[in-house]
Amino acid sequence: MSTTIEISSERSHAGKSKALVLGSPREGGWKKGIAIMDFILRLGAIASALGATATMAAADQSLPFFTQFFKFEAAYDDFPTFQFFVIAMAFVGGYLVLSLPFSIVTIIRPHAVGPRLALIILDTVFLTLAAAGAAASAAMVYLAHNGSEDANWLAICGQFTDFCQATSGAVVASFVAVVFLILLVIISALALHKK
Amino acid sequence: MSTTIEISSERSHAGKSKALVLGSPREGGWKKGIAIMDFILRLGAIASALGATATMAAADQSLPFFTQFFKFEAAYDDFPTFQFFVIAMAFVGGYLVLSLPFSIVTIIRPHAVGPRLALIILDTVFLTLAAAGAAASAAMVYLAHNGSEDANWLAICGQFTDFCQATSGAVVASFVAVVFLILLVIISALALHKK
Numbered sequence: 001m002s003t004t005i006e007i008s009s010e011r012s013h014a015g016k017s018k019a020l021v022l023g024s025p026r027e028g029g030w031k032k033g034i035a036i037m038d039f040i041l042r043l044g045a046i047a048s049a050l051g052a053t054a055t056m057a058a059a060d061q062s063l064p065f066f067t068q069f070f071k072f073e074a075a076y077d078d079f080p081t082f083q084f085f086v087i088a089m090a091f092v093g094g095y096l097v098l099s100l101p102f103s104i105v106t107i108i109r110p111h112a113v114g115p116r117l118a119l120i121i122l123d124t125v126f127l128t129l130a131a132a133g134a135a136a137s138a139a140m141v142y143l144a145h146n147g148s149e150d151a152n153w154l155a156i157c158g159q160f161t162d163f164c165q166a167t168s169g170a171v172v173a174s175f176v177a178v179v180f181l182i183l184l185v186i187i188s189a190l191a192l193h194k195k
Numbered sequence: 196m197s198t199t200i201e202i203s204s205e206r207s208h209a210g211k212s213k214a215l216v217l218g219s220p221r222e223g224g225w226k227k228g229i230a231i232m233d234f235i236l237r238l239g240a241i242a243s244a245l246g247a248t249a250t251m252a253a254a255d256q257s258l259p260f261f262t263q264f265f266k267f268e269a270a271y272d273d274f275p276t277f278q279f280f281v282i283a284m285a286f287v288g289g290y291l292v293l294s295l296p297f298s299i300v301t302i303i304r305p306h307a308v309g310p311r312l313a314l315i316i317l318d319t320v321f322l323t324l325a326a327a328g329a330a331a332s333a334a335m336v337y338l339a340h341n342g343s344e345d346a347n348w349l350a351i352c353g354q355f356t357d358f359c360q361a362t363s364g365a366v367v368a369s370f371v372a373v374v375f376l377i378l379l380v381i382i383s384a385l386a387l388h389k390k
Contacts, residue, residue, distance in 0.1 A: 078345035081334045113388055120384045124319065128377060131323045132330035139276045139331035143338070144346070150273035151339070153348040182323060185380070189315045192387040193308055 031110035034191045038119075038184060039103045042096055045180035049093035049130065052173035056137075057086050059166035063159060074156070074163040081140045082167065088133030089174055092126045092181075099123075106191075113192070120188035127181040134174035141168050226305035229386045233314075233379060234298045237291055240375035244288035244325065247368035251332075252281050254361035258354060269351070269358040276335045277362065283328030284369055287321050287376075294318075301386075308387070315383035322376040329369035336363050 059082075060075040076082040099122065102115040144164055147155035157164035254277075255270040271277040294317065297310045339359055342350035352359035 074345065079343060080337065080341075117384060117388045121381050124322070124377060124380045124384075127319070128322060128326045128373060131326040132333075134330075135327035136330040136334035138327075139334045140338075142275065143335075143348075146275075148274060150269065151348070151351050153338075153346070156346050178323060182319060185319045186316050189312060189319075189384065189387060192384065193312045 030194065031191055032107065034187055035103070035106040035110055038187055038191075039100070039107060041180050041184050041187070042100060042103050045177050045184065046093055046096045046100075048173045048177040048180060049089050049096060052134075052170045052177060053086055053089040053093055055166055055173060056082060056089070056170035059163050059170065061160050061163040061166075074160045076167070079140060081136045085133045085137040085170070085174070088129050089170075089177070092130045092133075092177065095122065095126050116188055116191055120185060120192065123181060123185050123188065127178065127185060130174060130178050130181055134171060134178055137167065137171045137174070141171050225389065226386055227302060229382055230298070230302040230305055233382055233386075234295070234302060236375050236379050236382070237295060237298050240372050240379065241288055241291045241295075243368045243372040243375060244284050244291060247329075247365045247372060248281055248284040248288055250361055250368060251277060251284070251365035254358050254365065256355050256358040256361075269355045271362070274335060276331050280328045280332040280365070280369070283324050284365075284372070287325045287328075287372065290317065290321050311383055311386055315380060315387065318376060318380050318383065322373065322380060325369060325373050325376055329366060329373055332362065332366045332369070336366050 056076050060073070062073045076086060099119060102119055105115045106112060106119070141164070143153060143155075144160075144167070145155055145157045147153050251271050255268070257268045271281060294314060297314055300310045301307060301314070336359070338348060338350075339355075339362070340350055340352045342348050
């Protein structure tokens with residue numbers, strides 16, 4: 001709490017003129033807390049996005065025995081949807097890493113609006129990308145597990161058990177990243193609101 | 196412009212004290228323009244979300260001749276992913292219709308922050324739902340068109356041409372709705388920023 005007061009005293013002129021209008025003397029501390037939570041959520045999102053990318057990219061299984069399938073190896077790059085997943089989640093993870101400095105700027109200067117606005121807009125775009133990758137791969141994982149009787153597509157998870165486990169894990173991790181990104185957009189909106 | 200001035204004169208006290216701090220006398224008109232654009236974008240999103248729902252729900256084709264498939268009819272409810280699509284896009288369309296009154300409130304009172312904050316948070320959640328439905332169905336439509344050699348899944352669009360056209364159209368409409376929702380979140384963030 002003492003740190004908060006020190007920093008807001010550096011900006012005493014801007015802080016006081018705003019406090020007069022909005023009548024909230026503890027506003028600086030409140031916004032600083034939001035900014036620190038933003039940073040922590042961003043770390044969580046990075047871990048899950050990069051974890052999802054690595055798990056999916058490493059998903060590869062060769063079968064030691066003959067089956068009804070022509071090919072005896074399954075890897076993520078046999079399925080365009082899983083390729084899209086790897087590319088999308090790698091982009092999301094890369095963006096989140098690059099966004100960390102901007103998040104730190106909002107911790108140091110809780111009243112700076114520019115970085116926060118840039119973060120909420122880019123977070124929204126990459127949230128959409130992450131949700132698209134996660135959902136498309138979830139549809140594929142569902143098909144791999146259950147097949148589709150009407151389209152005459154057989155479930156392949158009976159043979160490729162390890163491959164299916166790896167891809168399912170990656171999809172779960174990507175949905176965790178999506179939840180982190182939704183929370184990031186919401187707290188950025190709250191921070192913009194209480195200006 | 197005259198309407199704008201009339202309305203901001205109703206709130207002259209709050210408007211003036213803010214104008215003193217931020218130094219922007221034409222702020223009320225700027226925010227009103229944003230609110231009207233929000234309303235128009237919302238109408239576009241409603242049209243594309245409900246269009247996508249209806250197109251997908253109506254996708255149904257019976258084949259008049261014998262094929263290699265056991266079932267000779269394809270409808271959206273044969274595929275769990277397309278069922279999810281219909282439910283998700285119907286929810287998104289319903290939410291957008293219900294959000295119209297809140298959008299009108301932000302046109303009448305451009306400085307009201309509560310409705311705008313509620314809109315940006317709910318828009319983000321439903322954006323994620325729409326993106327998930329659109330991407331999952333896009334993965335299925337891709338499979339229906341191209342199949343997957345490695346998983347031994349055959350393309351069904353050679354037989355079910357009308358069904359494939361309808362589902363592809365629905366997926367395109369849902370991506371249009373996703374773009375509208377992204378724009379809605381971005382302009383809401385801009386409106387919260389210039390407060």
